[in-house]
C-alpha cells in the first residue's frame with residue numbers, strides 16, 4: 249500500500265470498525281490513542297506495508313479494502329508483543345487474526361497460502377508425496393531405517409477443507425488461472 253491514500257468519504261466503510269470491535273469485545277480498537285507503542289515493538293515492523301498502529305487507524309477510518317489487501321495482516325508472527333504492550337489494552341494480535349479470517353472469506357489471501365491448501369487437498373500432505381518426490385523421500389527414509397509413510401484419509405481431509413470454507417481458496421485459485 250502506498251504511503252498516501254486519497255479516498256472519497258462515500259467510499260469509506262464506516263461500519264468496519266464496529267464489525268471488528270464487536271468481535272473483539274473489551275479489548276476493542278475503538279480505545280486506540282495512536283501512541284505507536286505497538287509498532288515500535290513489533291517484531292516484523294520493517295517487513296510490513298502497514299505498521300500496526302496504521303492498520304488500527306485504517307480500520308478506524310473505514311479503509312477496509314486497503315487493510316484486507318495489505319501484507320501486514322499476513323506477515324505478523326502473532327508473537328502478541330503489541331497486545332502485551334498496548335497501554336489501552338487493544339488486542340491487536342487478536343484483531344489481526346480476525347482480519348485474516350475476513351480476508352479469507354473474501355478470497356483475499358497470498359498465493360503461497362492457496363497453493364499450500366491446494367497441495368494438501370490433492371495429496372493430504374503439505375509437500376507433494378507423489379511421483380519422483382515420493383521415490384526420493386522413500387529412498388532417504390529407507391536409508392535411515394525409518395518406517396514407510398502411511399498416507400492420510402484423503403476423503404476426510406477434503407471434507408474438512410470444504411466444510412471449513414478453505415475450499416473457496418482453491419476455487420479462487422482455479423478461477424484466477426482461467
Ligand code: SF4
Nearest residue numbers: 280281283284286334
Ligand atoms: S499501542 Fe495500543 S493504543 Fe497505542 S497505537 Fe497501538 S493499538 Fe493504539
Ligand code: SF4
Nearest residue numbers: 290324325327328330
Ligand atoms: S503480534 Fe504481530 S503485529 Fe503484534 S508485535 Fe507480534 S508480529 Fe507485530
